[in-house]
Amino acid sequence: MTRKQRRLYFVLLGMLALGAAVALVLSAISDSLVYFYSPTDITTQRIPEGRRMRVGGLVEQGSVTKDGKLVAFRITDLTNTVPVAYTGILPDLFREGQGVVVEGRVETDGQFHASEVLAKHDEKYMPKEVADALKKSGQWNDGKPK
Amino acid sequence: MIAEIGHFALVLALCVALVQAVVPLVGAKRGLTNWMAVAGPASALQFLFIVMAFGALMHAYVTSDFSLVNVASNSHTEKPMLYKVAGVWGNHEGSLLLWVTILAVFGFAVTLFGGNLPPGLKSRALAVQAMIAVGFLSFILLTSNPFARLDPPPMDGNGLNPILQDPGLAFHPPMLYLGYVGFSMAFSFAIAALLEGRVDAAWARWVRPWTLAAWIFLTCGIVLGSWWAYYTLGWGGWWYWDPVENASFMPWLAGTALLHSAVVVEKRDALKSWTILLAIVAFGFSLLGTFLVRSGVLTSVHAFATDPARGAFVLLLLVLAVGGSLTLYALRAPAMKMGGLFSPISREGSLLLNNVLMATGAATVLLGTLYPLIADALNLGKVSVGPPFFNAVFLPLMVPMVVVMAVAPMLSWKRGDVAGILGRLKLVAGLTLAVALLVWFLQGGSAGPWWSIGGFALATWLGLGTLTDFAQRIRLFADPAGVPVRLRLLPNSAWGMILAHFGLAVFIVGLTASSAWTTEHIQTQQIGESVDVAGYSVTLTGVETVPGPNYSASRATFEIAKGGSVIAHMQPEKRTYRMPPRPTTTAAIRSGITGDLYVVIGDADPKGGYVTRLYFNPCIPWLWAGGALLVLGGLVSLSDRRHRIGAPARAAARKVPA
Numbered sequence: 001m002t003r004k005q006r007r008l009y010f011v012l013l014g015m016l017a018l019g020a021a022v023a024l025v026l027s028a029i030s031d032s033l034v035y036f037y038s039p040t041d042i043t044t045q046r047i048p049e050g051r052r053m054r055v056g057g058l059v060e061q062g063s064v065t066k067d068g069k070l071v072a073f074r075i076t077d078l079t080n081t082v083p084v085a086y087t088g089i090l091p092d093l094f095r096e097g098q099g100v101v102v103e104g105r106v107e108t109d110g111q112f113h114a115s116e117v118l119a120k121h122d123e124k125y126m127p128k129e130v131a132d133a134l135k136k137s138g139q140w141n142d143g144k145p146k
Numbered sequence: 147m148i149a150e151i152g153h154f155a156l157v158l159a160l161c162v163a164l165v166q167a168v169v170p171l172v173g174a175k176r177g178l179t180n181w182m183a184v185a186g187p188a189s190a191l192q193f194l195f196i197v198m199a200f201g202a203l204m205h206a207y208v209t210s211d212f213s214l215v216n217v218a219s220n221s222h223t224e225k226p227m228l229y230k231v232a233g234v235w236g237n238h239e240g241s242l243l244l245w246v247t248i249l250a251v252f253g254f255a256v257t258l259f260g261g262n263l264p265p266g267l268k269s270r271a272l273a274v275q276a277m278i279a280v281g282f283l284s285f286i287l288l289t290s291n292p293f294a295r296l297d298p299p300p301m302d303g304n305g306l307n308p309i310l311q312d313p314g315l316a317f318h319p320p321m322l323y324l325g326y327v328g329f330s331m332a333f334s335f336a337i338a339a340l341l342e343g344r345v346d347a348a349w350a351r352w353v354r355p356w357t358l359a360a361w362i363f364l365t366c367g368i369v370l371g372s373w374w375a376y377y378t379l380g381w382g383g384w385w386y387w388d389p390v391e392n393a394s395f396m397p398w399l400a401g402t403a404l405l406h407s408a409v410v411v412e413k414r415d416a417l418k419s420w421t422i423l424l425a426i427v428a429f430g431f432s433l434l435g436t437f438l439v440r441s442g443v444l445t446s447v448h449a450f451a452t453d454p455a456r457g458a459f460v461l462l463l464l465v466l467a468v469g470g471s472l473t474l475y476a477l478r479a480p481a482m483k484m485g486g487l488f489s490p491i492s493r494e495g496s497l498l499l500n501n502v503l504m505a506t507g508a509a510t511v512l513l514g515t516l517y518p519l520i521a522d523a524l525n526l527g528k529v530s531v532g533p534p535f536f537n538a539v540f541l542p543l544m545v546p547m548v549v550v551m552a553v554a555p556m557l558s559w560k561r562g563d564v565a566g567i568l569g570r571l572k573l574v575a576g577l578t579l580a581v582a583l584l585v586w587f588l589q590g591g592s593a594g595p596w597w598s599i600g601g602f603a604l605a606t607w608l609g610l611g612t613l614t615d616f617a618q619r620i621r622l623f624a625d626p627a628g629v630p631v632r633l634r635l636l637p638n639s640a641w642g643m644i645l646a647h648f649g650l651a652v653f654i655v656g657l658t659a660s661s662a663w664t665t666e667h668i669q670t671q672q673i674g675e676s677v678d679v680a681g682y683s684v685t686l687t688g689v690e691t692v693p694g695p696n697y698s699a700s701r702a703t704f705e706i707a708k709g710g711s712v713i714a715h716m717q718p719e720k721r722t723y724r725m726p727p728r729p730t731t732t733a734a735i736r737s738g739i740t741g742d743l744y745v746v747i748g749d750a751d752p753k754g755g756y757v758t759r760l761y762f763n764p765c766i767p768w769l770w771a772g773g774a775l776l777v778l779g780g781l782v783s784l785s786d787r788r789h790r791i792g793a794p795a796r797a798a799a800r801k802v803p804a
Contacts, residue, residue, distance in 0.1 A: 009490050013499060017506040021543060025510060028538035029517075029531075036528035054530055066749065068670035069757050088668050089380065089748035089759050092309070092729045103532075129528055 034103060038133030042112075043080040049106050055082055056101040056130040064096055075100060078139035086114040099130040149214055152202025153293040159195035159250070160283040162188050166276035170269035174341075182265050185272035186257045192279065193254035200234075200247045203292050207234050213299035216240060216292045222305035222725045224696040232316035233306045238440065238456070239292035241319055245436070246282045248320075248327040249275070252356075256331070263352060270338035271331075278330055281463045289456050305725035308697065314374035321367030322394055326432035328360020329401055333429035336422045337471055340478040345418040350411035353425070355784055357408060361401045362780035368394050369773035380731035380746045382666065382761040384769065387536040392515040393435035399508040400428035403501045410494050414559060416487075417498060419479040424505070426475060430468040431508070437464050438515070492562045496554035503547040510539045548604050548654070551647060552611025556618070570618070574610040581606040594662045601658025609651030616644045642783025649775025656768030659741070663764045672755040676707075680762035682743055683707040687715075689747070689756060697723040699732075702747040702756065706736065718747045742766045 036054045037047070047053070060081055063074035071090060074081045084102055094100060094117060104114035134140040166188035173181025203216070207230050212218040220237045221230060229236075235244040253275040260268050286292070309315075335353050339345045371394070376384040385391060404424040410417045441457025488494040514531045521529050552574070556567045568575075582603040589598065617623065619640065620632040665680050676685040685705040692701050699719040706714040716734035723730065736743040741764035748757030 006487060009495075010498070013490075013502050017502045017543070018509075021506045021510050021539065024539040024542055025513065028535050032532060032534035032538065033517075033529045034532055036530065066751070068751050068753070068755075069668045069748075089731075089746060089757055092380075092731055103530075132528070 036101075036129045038129075038136060039075055039077045039080040039082040040133070040137055042082050047106055049108065052103065052105050054101055054103045054129070055084070055112065056099070057082075057133055058130070059094070059096050059098055059100050061096050075102065077133045077137040079137040082112055084112050084114050086117060091117055101129060148202050148205050149211065149293045149295070152199040152206075153291065155195040155198040155202070156283060156287060156293075159192050159199065159246075160280065160287060162192045162195065163276045163279040163283060166192060167273050167280055169273075171273040171341075174266045174269045174273075179265070182269035185269040185276075188276070189250075189253040189257045189272050192276070193250040196247050196250040199293075200243055203240060203243060204231065204234050207231065210303065211299075212301070212303050213296055214292075215294045215296045218296050218300050218303045220306055221303040222696070223302055224725065225306060225311070226695055228313070228316060229306055229311045232310075235319045235323075236306050236310045239286070239290040241323070242282065242286050242290055243292050244320060245323055245327060246279060246286065248323050249279055249282065249330060252327060252331055253279070260352075264348070266342055267335070267338050267349070270341050271334040274334035274337045275330065278334070278467070281466070285456075285459050285463065289459055302725070305696075305723065308721070308723040308726070308728050308730045309378065311723075312374060312378055314370055314378070318367055318370045318374060321363050321370055323367075325360050325362075325364025325367050325394075325401075326397060326435060328356065328363055329397060329404075329425075329429040329432050331356040331360065332404060332425040333471070336425035337474065339422060340471075340474050343478060343481055345411065345422060345482055347412050347415060350408045350421070351788075354405070354408045354412060357401060357405055357425075357428075358780055358784050361398070361405055362777055362784065364394070364398050364401060365773065365780065366777050368398060369770065369777070372773075373770060376766070377733055377735055378730070380733050380759070382664065382733075382744050382759075382763055384660070384766070387514070387533045389515050390439050392511050392536075393438040396508050396511055396515070397428055397431035397435055399504050399511070400424055400431050403504040403508075404428050406497050407501050410497055414488065414494055416494055417501075419475075419482045420498075420501070422479060422482070423475060424501070426468070426471045427505075427508075430464070430471075431512075433460070433464045433467055437461055488559070489561045491557070491564050493554060493557045493559050495562070496550050496557055499550055500547050500554065503543055507540050507543045507547075510543065511536065514539070545600070545604065548608050548650070551650070552608045552615075555612070555615045555643060555647070571611060571614060574607060574614055577610055578603050578607045598658050598662035601654060601662070605651045605654035605658065608654065609648055612644055612647040612651065637788075638786040639783045639788070642779040642781075642786070644779070645782060646776050646779030649772045649779055651772070652768050652775060653772025656765045656770075656772055659765035660763050660769065665762045667760045669758060670751045670753075670755045671758045675755070677758075677760060679743065679760045680741075681708060682762070684743075684745065684760055686756065686758065689750075692719075694721065696725065697721045697730075700747070702745075702758075704734070704745055706743065716743070716745050718745045720747055720749075737767050739767065740764060 034052050034054055036056060037045075039055065039057050041047075042055065055075055057075040057077045060074040060076040063072075063081075065072050069087055069089075071086045071088070072083065073086075073096075074083050076082075084104075086102070086104075101118045102112075102114035103116040103118065104112060107113050131140060166185060169188075170182050170185035173179070173184065205211075206214050206217050207221055208227070210217065210221060210223050210230070212221075216237060216239050217233075220240075221233045225233065233240070235241045253272060256263075256268065256272055256275070263271075332353050335349065335356075339349055371391075372384045375386075376382070404421065407417050407421040407424055411421050437457065437460040440460055490499075514535050517531050518529050521527060553564070553567055553571070556570070557564075582599050585594075585599045585602045619636060620629050622629060667677055667679055669677060671677060671686045673686055673688060676683050678684075683706070685707070687703045687705050689700055689702045692699050699721040701717050701719045704716045704718070705712055706716060714736055716736055718734035719732040721730050721732060722728070731746060734745045741762055744761040744763055746759040748759065750756050
């Protein structure tokens with residue numbers, strides 16, 4: 001095998017791998033992207049039923065109710081709120097008044113069912129999307145919710 | 147006082163690093179021996195100062211000196227000693243100090259062990275190492291001083307985030323950093339080689355053990371982190387394709403590729419510019435990992451509070467290091483002469499194929515990890531890319547890689563004989579097919595996903611293929627009498643390869659089984675109530691409150707019965723720490739070769755009973771065993787005599803038959 005042939009082999013191999021990767025990415029990306037909505041987006045826009053999405057904001061004070069493994073709470077950006085239903089054990093750092101991101105979908109009953117409540121390791125942490133959602137609703141002040 | 151000495155030592159280290167970054171480089175360019183010789187003592191001095199600073203911070207933590215902001219906000223007198231020590235790197239400032247400490251250790255190691263390195267290469271590499279140190283030391287001194295004072299000092303500290311108070315996590319950051327920073331060695335030597343315009347077997351022989359050492363630490367760090375996430379976060383999973391996890395996985399992929407391509411440079415004098423590129427990319431990914439974790443630009447389940455100014459600084463370092471080195475690469479790499487020729491079907495060819503696949507895999511992980519940032523910048527909306535993307539894109543790319551992995555070690559260099567090897571693998575192929583059919587039969591068509599068949603088949607193919615290679619190397623069947631001698635003669639690097647490849651096969655079993663067949667039960671359980679989980683009867687027998695050193699826990703007791711007889715008691719806890727006042731979950735896990743029974747206790751239900759979460763996670767111990775085999779393989783390979791006697795002199799290296 002000459003030098004030129006080897007270079008050709010190298011290039012072909014690279015293109016083949018990249019081509020396969022691009023094909024896989026294109027086929028997977030539209031189904032697996034999860035869009036983020038703020039409570040205001042959910043209230044004001046028409047949300048496609050059954051599509052996976054993330055919703056973030058603050059857990060509204062006094063909104064958490066538990067019935068065995070069923071948990072219900074509301075997420076707020078201090079302008080609008082979204083009721084969320086969740087089944088399971090909440091992460092340790094979940095509490096009222098704190099930033100939270102949930103992932104799930106709007107089911108046929110019109111309610112948002114979370115399949116995951118994203119846990120944080122640090123209570124000082126505010127998810128970036130939540131901070132942005134609060135900024136958009138005008139409820140963000142000096143790096144903190146008003 | 148000691149803190150001030152620490153701070154001052156850091157400033158001195160920065161000054162020394164500045165000298166070390168410039169003088170040896172000029173010396174190497176102009177051929178001034180005494181200028182080049184500055185590199186050695188400078189790296190020793192830099193090491194001394196940085197270790198002093200690290201020691202000072204350690205002292206502050208151990209003695210609970212709350213007049214330091216860093217100690218006051220991250221430590222507490224009540225904390226056990228292990229976590230006082232681990233607390234040093236359990237925060238942003240301290241973890242960066244650990245980062246540069248490790249960098250200094252590696253730099254000093256070049257001076258200590260690099261006696262037989264060509265002086266030009268050594269001084270240039272040490273200069274590059276010092277440039278990295280300058281970047282990170284100024285980062286620490288300008289934005290994240292761990293020695294900042296607090297006046298008046300508080301009576302007690304805020305305590306370490308309880309979720310970090312765990313032996314698994316105490317050692318996870320140092321391991322990960324040893325891996326990240328270890329790749330700086332390959333990087334420095336790659337840049338030095340580009341400056342010199344020469345890459346040869348001596349270069350590869352020097353870079354290989356360091357890359358291997360870094361890879362071992364990184365593997366160990368990732369496995370520890372994964373294990374920690376599995377047993378402390380209480381969700382029964384061990385990998386989530388989260389940005390912070392990907393941040394450690396990308397350098398691992400690039401490092402693994404580098405490890406293999408460096409072999410080709412050493413043995414066959416080929417793939418040189420590709421290897422240099424991988425060395426740059428592996429360290430670039432390490433910097434990117436540091437940036438992603440420290441800047442908080444991506445929402446992660448593992449995110450910690452962050453400061454945007456710091457993120458910007460690391461980004462600047464990243465752009466300078468990666469941009470600069472890639473520019474240098476573009477200018478100098480074409481001059482790198484290609485070495486030995488080989489056919490696509492040869493050991494080099496298959497190593498290259500796997501390199502390309504691994505690099506492509508790393509690229510897709512990079513794309514998926516950064517896509518939310520790109521989409522946000524282009525106003526395409528706020529998105530997150532989750533496990534479905536990575537599973538659908540990354541895993542298929544790894545399938546051909548694993549298939550080739552079983553064959554590649556049997557191929558000879560230069561030109562291989564595929565037909566002959568496939569002939570030798572006939573039995574393995576048959577057994578693979580049998581396993582696939584068995585899994586298909588056991589699943590009964592609908593009890594599991596179709597890909598689990600493929601996963602088990604791949605694991606069988608790789609595992610048995612590796613064993614076949616091993617058996618042939620020692621001629622187990624052809625000449626059983628000579629086996630003990632050949633076992634002793636088999637080089638440690640070959641043992642390492644066999645252990646690591648077999649480890650990956652074991653890992654794939656765990657990965658497939660735990661992803662395909664996990665069962666989860668969430669319910670409210672009354673005291674005395676039983677739930678059936680994968681053939682076990684799990685009964686909640688009671689919940690009591692017990693005190694811990696710096697927390698109090700409500701501890702539940704579950705009685706586990708199988709076939710009517712009690713086989714074990716399990717005690718998961720929900721702990722509430724005193725400082726900071728925060729709850730954590732401690733799962734109880736009963737491991738067996740077929741899988742883990744995993745029990746989590748939740749809150750009490752006002753109507754009586756407790757919310758409980760019970761899992762059966764099949765084959766999870768296989769994951770840890772596979773990871774341990776990878777690390778063991780790395781260690782055994784590192785102990786190879788040829789590494790210990792160090793890099794051969796350049797003249798001798800040329801005598802390697804082409």
